[in-house]
Amino acid sequence: MDKQNNKAWLYLIPALIFIGVFMVYPLVDVLIYSFEEGYNSASQTYNGVGGYNYSFVLRDPYFLQAVKNTFILVIITVPLSTGIALLISVGLSSIKPLRNLFQTVYFLPYVTNTLAVGLVFMILFKKTPYSDGLVNLLINWFGGSSVDFIDGPYAAKMFVLCFYTIWVVMPFKILILTSALASVNRDYYNAAKVDGTSPFRIFRRITLPMISPMLFYLIITGFIGAFKAYSDAVALFGTDLNAAGMNTIVGYIYDMLYGNSGGYPSYASAAAIILFIIVLTITCINLIVRRRFVHTK
Amino acid sequence: MKVVLENLTKKFPSKNKKEHSEVVAVNNFSFEIPDGKLVGLLGPSGCGKSTALNLISGLLKPTSGKIFFGDDDVTTIPPENRGVGLVFQSYALYPHLTVRQNIIFPLENLKGKNKLSKEEMNKKALEIAKLVQIDKLMDRKPSELSGGQQQRVAIARALVKIPKVLLLDEPLSNLDARLRLQTREEIRRIQKETGITTVFVTHDQEEAMSISDLIIVMKDGVIQQIGEPQSVYDNPVNLFVAQFLGTPQITVFSGEIKNGGLYIGEDKVLSIITDYSGPVKVGVRPEGYIPAADGALSCNLCRIEVMGRDISVVSSNPLAESEIIRSIISSDNKIDTSSATVRFNLKPSKVHLFRPDNGERIDFSLN
Numbered sequence: 001m002d003k004q005n006n007k008a009w010l011y012l013i014p015a016l017i018f019i020g021v022f023m024v025y026p027l028v029d030v031l032i033y034s035f036e037e038g039y040n041s042a043s044q045t046y047n048g049v050g051g052y053n054y055s056f057v058l059r060d061p062y063f064l065q066a067v068k069n070t071f072i073l074v075i076i077t078v079p080l081s082t083g084i085a086l087l088i089s090v091g092l093s094s095i096k097p098l099r100n101l102f103q104t105v106y107f108l109p110y111v112t113n114t115l116a117v118g119l120v121f122m123i124l125f126k127k128t129p130y131s132d133g134l135v136n137l138l139i140n141w142f143g144g145s146s147v148d149f150i151d152g153p154y155a156a157k158m159f160v161l162c163f164y165t166i167w168v169v170m171p172f173k174i175l176i177l178t179s180a181l182a183s184v185n186r187d188y189y190n191a192a193k194v195d196g197t198s199p200f201r202i203f204r205r206i207t208l209p210m211i212s213p214m215l216f217y218l219i220i221t222g223f224i225g226a227f228k229a230y231s232d233a234v235a236l237f238g239t240d241l242n243a244a245g246m247n248t249i250v251g252y253i254y255d256m257l258y259g260n261s262g263g264y265p266s267y268a269s270a271a272a273i274i275l276f277i278i279v280l281t282i283t284c285i286n287l288i289v290r291r292r293f294v295h296t297k
Numbered sequence: 298m299k300v301v302l303e304n305l306t307k308k309f310p311s312k313n314k315k316e317h318s319e320v321v322a323v324n325n326f327s328f329e330i331p332d333g334k335l336v337g338l339l340g341p342s343g344c345g346k347s348t349a350l351n352l353i354s355g356l357l358k359p360t361s362g363k364i365f366f367g368d369d370d371v372t373t374i375p376p377e378n379r380g381v382g383l384v385f386q387s388y389a390l391y392p393h394l395t396v397r398q399n400i401i402f403p404l405e406n407l408k409g410k411n412k413l414s415k416e417e418m419n420k421k422a423l424e425i426a427k428l429v430q431i432d433k434l435m436d437r438k439p440s441e442l443s444g445g446q447q448q449r450v451a452i453a454r455a456l457v458k459i460p461k462v463l464l465l466d467e468p469l470s471n472l473d474a475r476l477r478l479q480t481r482e483e484i485r486r487i488q489k490e491t492g493i494t495t496v497f498v499t500h501d502q503e504e505a506m507s508i509s510d511l512i513i514v515m516k517d518g519v520i521q522q523i524g525e526p527q528s529v530y531d532n533p534v535n536l537f538v539a540q541f542l543g544t545p546q547i548t549v550f551s552g553e554i555k556n557g558g559l560y561i562g563e564d565k566v567l568s569i570i571t572d573y574s575g576p577v578k579v580g581v582r583p584e585g586y587i588p589a590a591d592g593a594l595s596c597n598l599c600r601i602e603v604m605g606r607d608i609s610v611v612s613s614n615p616l617a618e619s620e621i622i623r624s625i626i627s628s629d630n631k632i633d634t635s636s637a638t639v640r641f642n643l644k645p646s647k648v649h650l651f652r653p654d655n656g657e658r659i660d661f662s663l664n
Binding site: 185187188190191192193194195196197198201205206209210 | 354355356376377378381382383385386387389391393402403406407454458
């Protein structure tokens with residue numbers, strides 16, 4: 001039996017080394033950094049050990065803004081994108097003609113370059129000396145006055161960011177959900193139909209429970225992904241996110257490491273640990289909720 | 298409730314788009330299922346029997362023809378309003394619901410004046426569960442049940458609304474051999490107790506013969522023969538039906554009718570009178586052989602299999618269509634295993650003659 005165990009460990013070594021070097025070591029390192037006060041990466045020295053980095057970060061208005069932005073983004077985009085993706089997937093599964101065409105169209109954002117998408121959003125939303133952007137043209141058409149979505153009021157900017165995020169994450173969700181829907185045995189639907197079940201009840205009592213494992217997978221990864229949002233904000237508002245008031249937690253960490261105010265790895269580490277704790281908490285809550293609601297075989 | 302099908306036809310568009318041809322799954326079905334009977338729809342895979350069942354349930358719309366439940370034309374009525382109970386081959390039990398919730402599910406759909414209270418639903422579910430003997434498993438999930446128990450739950454769910462017609466699609470195909478025997482008796486009992494007109498689909502002729510009041514033999518979407526199991530077995534209308542029913546299978550020889558006799562090769566096996574003369578297919582049931590030293594039909598003896606009650610004599614004959622001929626004889630008979638040949642007389646009632654061109658039955662009487 002020992003021999004058997006040794007063999008197993010041998011097979012596991014590559015993966016363990018990989019996880020150790022690229023995941024466990026950095027995580028521990030970041031944790032250590034986050035408690036080293038006044039760390040200087042050039043001289044590799046620090047003044048002392050303590051919780052100052054955390055108290056600085058937690059009092060930094062830029063960080064608080066970033067946390068607020070990230071939470072708004074998460075709370076709006078995760079339910080909305082999952083819900084809309086579910087609607088579209090159910091629609092796609094129940095139509096026959098042109099289904100492949102629609103599937104391709106809905107999948108396009110997934111294969112499109114982020115910067116190209118950013119450019120498109122620029123045309124849609126950005127005010128230039130020549131035009132107020134397509135969306136503003138539409139608003140004007142209906143008699144409203146132009147809104148500056150990129151440099152204007154906070155709500156407008158947040159709207160664009162959420163809109164963008166939802167649009168970008170949707171294709172993957174649609175892909176997962178359409179295949180989840182397709183894998184539900186038709187017999188369940190036929191059985192329900194023969195028993196006179198209304199379409200809405202079929203959806204609520206059969207379809208939803210059947211695809212709930214996939215749905216929860218999407219919600220959990222959606223939460224994690226939205227908490228890690230950064231590149232989307234850069235694509236829309238440029239690299240100086242603090243000035244735009246649209247920074248995210250990951251953006252804040254990046255700025256602390258390399259940005260204009262850069263060179264504070266201790267603060268960056270503290271912020272990273274805080275993000276880690278937030279994501280861990282949310283994921284644990286998700287898993288507890290999942291155990292209650294998701295049907296597993 | 299009697300069920301009547303009138304010239305029912307279902308065509309599916311062909312998968313091959315270039316050909317524009319159609320697959321006729323059910324071709325001009327007309328039959329009547331008397332009230333309270335258990336009917337077996339029997340045929341090889343792909344003969345359209347499940348399609349026929351789905352037409353009766355309403356899940357498929359017929360291309361032409363009519364379906365009546367009693368005197369009501371239900372052809373255009375959607376499945377939910379037909380009052381049928383359907384048991385799927387896969388059972389289609391909702392895996393996330395308990396047995397109780399599964400059985401109650403159809404009742405919860407009732408609306409308006411038919412609406413039931415929670416207690417009534419539970420009471421009905423328990424009644425049905427007792428009937429199919431699963432009342433002790435009510436709070437389990439389907440995945441915690443054996444195949445036979447799942448089958449019963451599926452039947453209970455189909456019965457709980459008291460359907461006019463109960464439809465079973467290959468109800469026993471997912472069960473092991475012993476459970477299959479037990480469950481088919483169970484289906485028979487439940488059907489008798491409820492008196493609900495029942496149609497079940499199977500490709501297993503033994504299954505169909507053993508529990509059906511009537512069997513309908515199908516091939517390529519066309520009904521071959523309808524009748525009581527024994528009469529279909531004893532009087533098959535064509536070669537297909539004769540070959541499809543019975544295990545071991547009927548043996549078919551190439552023979553000829555001439556000079557007032559039936560010949561297999563040089564052996565005159567029976568003296569018969571018939572209008573037909575010329576080459577024929579001769580089907581002989583396994584139980585139709587009587588071993589005799591001066592028997593009319595001579596075969597090459599291969600081996601003897603003793604099965605306790607019976608002996609199975611395996612022999613061969615160049616004029617038989619199959620490589621071996623299996624004849625079942627009583628174990629009282631003694632067969633000389635040292636001899637290379639075995640001779641049989643044939644029981645006339647177990648011999649069926651068919652035209653070689655279209656396989657239709659040729660009637661004959663003994664001389």
